[in-house]
Amino acid sequence: MTESPHEVGGFAETSRGPLSKPAVKVDRLEKTLGSNHVLRGISFEARSGEIFGLLGPNGAGKTTTLRVICTLLTPDAGSVEVLGYGTRVSPQEVRRRVGVVTAEIGIYPRLTARENISYFAELSGLMDGEVHRRVDAVIDRLDMSSFAQQRAESLSSGQKQKVAIARAIVHDPPVLMFDEPTSNLDVLASREIREFMLESKGRGKSVIFSTHVLHDAERLCDRVTIIHQGRVVASGATAEVRGGFKDLEDSFLSLVGAAG
Amino acid sequence: MNPIAVVFKKEMLEILRDRRTLIAIGLAVIATPAVLFIISQVATKTATQAYTVGYAGDVPTGLDILFDATGLKLEKVDAPAEAAKQQVDIGLVFTASGVDEYYDPSRQTAQLADVRFQTVLSRYDAAKVAAALQQKGVDPSILNPLPVSVHPLSSPTQAASNSFLSFFLPYILITMSFTGGLSAALDASAGERERKTLESLLLTPVPRSQVLVGKILAVSTISLAAALAAIASMLIALSRIQFGGGTFSAQLSPVATIVMVWAAILLAASFSSLTVALGTLARSFRQGQAYATPLYFITIFPASIVLFIPDFNPNIAYYLIPIFNAVLLLRDAIAHNAVGWEQLAVTSVSLILTGTLSFYAALKLFTREALLVRS
Numbered sequence: 001m002t003e004s005p006h007e008v009g010g011f012a013e014t015s016r017g018p019l020s021k022p023a024v025k026v027d028r029l030e031k032t033l034g035s036n037h038v039l040r041g042i043s044f045e046a047r048s049g050e051i052f053g054l055l056g057p058n059g060a061g062k063t064t065t066l067r068v069i070c071t072l073l074t075p076d077a078g079s080v081e082v083l084g085y086g087t088r089v090s091p092q093e094v095r096r097r098v099g100v101v102t103a104e105i106g107i108y109p110r111l112t113a114r115e116n117i118s119y120f121a122e123l124s125g126l127m128d129g130e131v132h133r134r135v136d137a138v139i140d141r142l143d144m145s146s147f148a149q150q151r152a153e154s155l156s157s158g159q160k161q162k163v164a165i166a167r168a169i170v171h172d173p174p175v176l177m178f179d180e181p182t183s184n185l186d187v188l189a190s191r192e193i194r195e196f197m198l199e200s201k202g203r204g205k206s207v208i209f210s211t212h213v214l215h216d217a218e219r220l221c222d223r224v225t226i227i228h229q230g231r232v233v234a235s236g237a238t239a240e241v242r243g244g245f246k247d248l249e250d251s252f253l254s255l256v257g258a259a260g
Numbered sequence: 261m262n263p264i265a266v267v268f269k270k271e272m273l274e275i276l277r278d279r280r281t282l283i284a285i286g287l288a289v290i291a292t293p294a295v296l297f298i299i300s301q302v303a304t305k306t307a308t309q310a311y312t313v314g315y316a317g318d319v320p321t322g323l324d325i326l327f328d329a330t331g332l333k334l335e336k337v338d339a340p341a342e343a344a345k346q347q348v349d350i351g352l353v354f355t356a357s358g359v360d361e362y363y364d365p366s367r368q369t370a371q372l373a374d375v376r377f378q379t380v381l382s383r384y385d386a387a388k389v390a391a392a393l394q395q396k397g398v399d400p401s402i403l404n405p406l407p408v409s410v411h412p413l414s415s416p417t418q419a420a421s422n423s424f425l426s427f428f429l430p431y432i433l434i435t436m437s438f439t440g441g442l443s444a445a446l447d448a449s450a451g452e453r454e455r456k457t458l459e460s461l462l463l464t465p466v467p468r469s470q471v472l473v474g475k476i477l478a479v480s481t482i483s484l485a486a487a488l489a490a491i492a493s494m495l496i497a498l499s500r501i502q503f504g505g506g507t508f509s510a511q512l513s514p515v516a517t518i519v520m521v522w523a524a525i526l527l528a529a530s531f532s533s534l535t536v537a538l539g540t541l542a543r544s545f546r547q548g549q550a551y552a553t554p555l556y557f558i559t560i561f562p563a564s565i566v567l568f569i570p571d572f573n574p575n576i577a578y579y580l581i582p583i584f585n586a587v588l589l590l591r592d593a594i595a596h597n598a599v600g601w602e603q604l605a606v607t608s609v610s611l612i613l614t615g616t617l618s619f620y621a622a623l624k625l626f627t628r629e630a631l632l633v634r635s
Binding site: 109120164167 | 457
């Protein structure tokens with residue numbers, strides 16, 4: 001580890017500003033799944049208080065990168081640190097500090113929205129008294145009071161996505177990762193997700209936003225990394241990566257085209 | 261709260277809200293008494309049913325009374341052989357030299373009527389011979405040179421009941437231990453992948469072994485509850501239903517009860533680990549069911565076979581075979597009201613080992629990367 005670990009406790013671990021230390025540091029990451037060499041030396045850093053875009057076409061390796069960061073997959077080579085904790089050495093400490101929202105809204109249909117959130121709050125290691133307080137706070141923050149007591153099976157897609165977000169943030173993690181979060185949602189629900197990401201950034205969280213929707217990325221991200229076929233093809237502030245092109249999409253097409 | 265308790269509590273909540281599991285347990289509780297009730301009705305009907313005897317010629321004096329007393333109804337017909345094909349159950353032609361009997365062995369009622377007729381006939385013959393001997397001044401007991409007095413050392417009713425229970429109870433216990441928790445096991449394992457909740461679950465800082473223990477404990481609880489509920493309903497039904505007009509003693513001895521509960525706990529734990537491991541291997545609930553069906557036959561079939569061999573006296577090595585050993589142990593406990601310590605120890609170790617190995621298999625499967633990549 002290159003830095004001393006921070007204390008657990010959500011906001012206490014975050015710090016604002018582009019010059020802050022990296023919350024997530026990915027260094028020369030390699031990963032092969034089956035016969036597919038998915039990641040070929042990916043490196044980037046995501047800081048607290050920013051939205052960091054991980055961009056690339058489908059199959060570029062975005063989801064695999066996020067899964068390695070949150071310890072679901074073990075890297076073949078290279079390293080990942082989350083707030084100073086290495087994923088190989090301290091996977092449980094990393095998991096305590098990360099919240100992940102994906103496009104696949106998997107929640108327990110026979111539990112109510114509130115029970116779904118409480119389950120993950122308890123598993124996240126929150127104390128018994130704190131669980132109730134945190135669940136209430138998250139329900140209030142995401143405006144879920146009207147359906148909190150309903151079984152998840154009866155909720156709309158947008159409501160389910162809110163439950164999935166609430167589940168991911170109930171332990172107040174300093175690092176939030178969104179993997180194509182809006183791909184199955186309608187316009188209104190997508191907008192709420194974008195607003196939530198901006199709000200989280202404002203609270204000093206490190207937000208990693210993986211998407212192939214470049215319009216969203218251009219509007220939201222402070223910095224981006226574009227990966228293609230498991231390699232980084234561009235990295236930097238969003239405006240820098242856009243360069244002289246009309247928008248990020250043109251820049252992206254140019255970079256991906258150049259990379260073959 | 262301890263993470264194992266958190267997972268257990270959540271799984272129990274989901275199971276109790278799952279109609280599939282509740283229906284499976286409900287059916288098990290209702291099905292056994294229903295089947296026993298039908299069997300009792302059939303047995304009672306068979307015992308009291310009257311059969312028709314079509315006859316020609318003159319019925320010997322006294323024989324008609326015996327026919328009537330044993331539920332054989334006499335009906336005069338022109339051609340008994342022809343009538344015995346369908347119109348009546350058996351056909352008899354009384355001649356001066358004896359009786360010609362006609363019956364169709366492919367008809368069950370004909371077989372039963374024939375048995376009764378043979379009984380009637382032997383009683384009639386014995387009475388006739390005794391009367392003839394008495395007329396000639398000879399003691400009829402000469403026909404029975406070695407009279408036997410039977411002194412049963414235990415209640416014949418209890419012995420018959422134990423024999424019945426030693427057949428039925430292990431079968432129901434094993435079947436319900438397996439099927440009662442199957443739906444819950446697949447839901448807790450394959451269901452996590454199918455609902456796409458697995459990734460979120462594995463993202464929590466709780467060690468996967470603890471998640472798995474919580475799940476297996478919940479499945480074991482349901483499995484055990486299903487097995488014991490089915491057994492209880494069976495015993496209650498047996499104590500209230502009459503079989504062929506006879507009573508049934510549906511009481512388990514303390515030894516048999518203790519062995520049954522212990523075997524049920526071991527079976528529930530083993531099957532739960534096994535089915536959760538199987539579910540972890542499957543990509544969906546349906547695929548898990550497809551895997552479980554052959555497993556059910558592999559485990560239940562050999563165990564069931566032994567129930568059909570009443571004189572099977574296994575050596576201690578047989579008690580090493582998981583599931584099979586539980587059947588043997590229960591059979592010993594119910595039929596003989598005794599269990600050897602050696603057999604009990606070997607069975608317990610074997611089943612605990614099976615559960616432990618299955619748990620490690622499930623853990624291995626639960627921690628592989630392919631689990632997430634494939635999902």
